[in-house]
Amino acid sequence: MKIVELSKDNYALYxxxxxxxxxxAYSKKHLTANFSQQKLEEYYRCLIEASxxxxxxxxxxxxQNEIGEPLVVGFVIAGSAxxxxxxxxxSLNRLYVFSVLLRKPRFLIEKFFVTIISIVKKxxxxxxKFRLMSISVRSSFQSKGVGKIMLDCFEQGLxxxxxxxxxxxxxxxxxxxxxxxxxxxxxxxxxxHDSKYYFKNLGQ
Ligand SMILES: CC(C)(COP(=O)(O)OP(=O)(O)OC[C@H]1O[C@@H](n2cnc3c(N)ncnc32)[C@H](O)[C@@H]1OP(=O)(O)O)[C@@H](O)C(=O)NCCC(=O)NCCS
Numbered sequence: 001m002k003i004v005e006l007s008k009d010n011y012a013l014y015x016x017x018x019x020x021x022x023x024x025a026y027s028k029k030h031l032t033a034n035f036s037q038q039k040l041e042e043y044y045r046c047l048i049e050a051s052x053x054x055x056x057x058x059x060x061x062x063x064q065n066e067i068g069e070p071l072v073v074g075f076v077i078a079g080s081a082x083x084x085x086x087x088x089x090x091s092l093n094r095l096y097v098f099s100v101l102l103r104k105p106r107f108l109i110e111k112f113f114v115t116i117i118s119i120v121k122k123x124x125x126x127x128x129k130f131r132l133m134s135i136s137v138r139s140s141f142q143s144k145g146v147g148k149i150m151l152d153c154f155e156q157g158l159x160x161x162x163x164x165x166x167x168x169x170x171x172x173x174x175x176x177x178x179x180x181x182x183x184x185x186x187x188x189x190x191x192x193h194d195s196k197y198y199f200k201n202l203g204q
Contacts, residue, residue: 001073001146002060003153011048014056015041017072025074025136029173034100043089044077047133050085053078053157057150059141074137074146076154078166082133110194126189128167128199130158151184155202167199 006014019040026033032043048054057074090097101111132154137146158166168186170177172194186198 001149002058002070003055003150004058005157006048006051006054006056006075008049011045011054013069014072014075015044015048017069018044018056018075021072021075021136021138022134024139025142027174029171031097031100031104034104035096039093039096042093043086046085046089046092047077047082048085050088051077051079051082051133052130053154053161055150055154055157057137057146072138073141074135074150076132076150077134078130078132078154080129080131082131124190126167126169126197126199128165128189130163130166132166132168147180148184155200159202164203165199165201167197169195169197172196 004010016037019037022040022044023033023037028034032040035043054077055075056072058070059073060070135147135150135154137150158164167189168181169192170181172178172191178196181198184200186200189197189199191197
């Protein structure tokens with residue numbers, strides 16, 4: 001496996017496969033997994049442009065996709081302002097996202113309750129400014145240690161940049177990801193509605 005850091009010069013080469021990995025790895029319980037391939041590519045373009053540290057994992061042994069490019073088996077998107085990328089995507093695609101919400105009203109109901117709960121019950125913001133926004137591994141490559149390789153490499157990158165801690169949030173029902181994070185040393189920071197917030201210190 002080979003980890004390649006994404007930059008503004010190379011990310012466009014991998015955007016299509018990043019969207020494919022997302023589609024393949026995330027369950028339809030995630031709103032974004034209901035986006036079209038083209039919208040997911042746009043979504044990741046916005047995220048990567050707003051991110052400070054993102055990478056992909058390539059299968060450099062035998063894997064190639066159908067047009068002969070090295071196969072992207074996973075990716076990590078992270079930074080202190082990736083949410084600005086999400087906001088940019090939403091502002092450019094309001095109608096599209098609304099149409100997905102209409103097709104999948106479950107998300108609309110969820111959003112309604114999350115908004116009400118956040119008004120009624122103010123929760124403390126996470127202590128971690130640097131956020132791991134998304135980590136995904138192609139399903140046929142899961143449970144082979146690829147997630148751990150990517151996470152270790154990502155954390156080495158953070159240490160090299162002088163970043164000593166970071167955080168993430170994950171849906172509580174994403175049992176596999178929750179177990180992955182807990183086994184990789186994350187500490188639960190808070191639980192808010194259906195999301196769990198984790199924090200990891202890289203100091204020791
Ligand atoms: C969460 C995710 C990134 C983990 O990636 P992964 O490559 O499967 O992770 P790893 O292989 O390093 O570890 C996962 C499991 O594989 C096991 N494993 C690791 N190396 C292994 C090996 N060589 N052989 C067999 N099993 C192995 C680990 O012990 C762990 O199993 P356990 O949780 O039952 O103990 C992946 O499941 C995923 O992409 N999920 C969908 C997207 C998602 O939900 N992302 C998180 C959103 S916040």
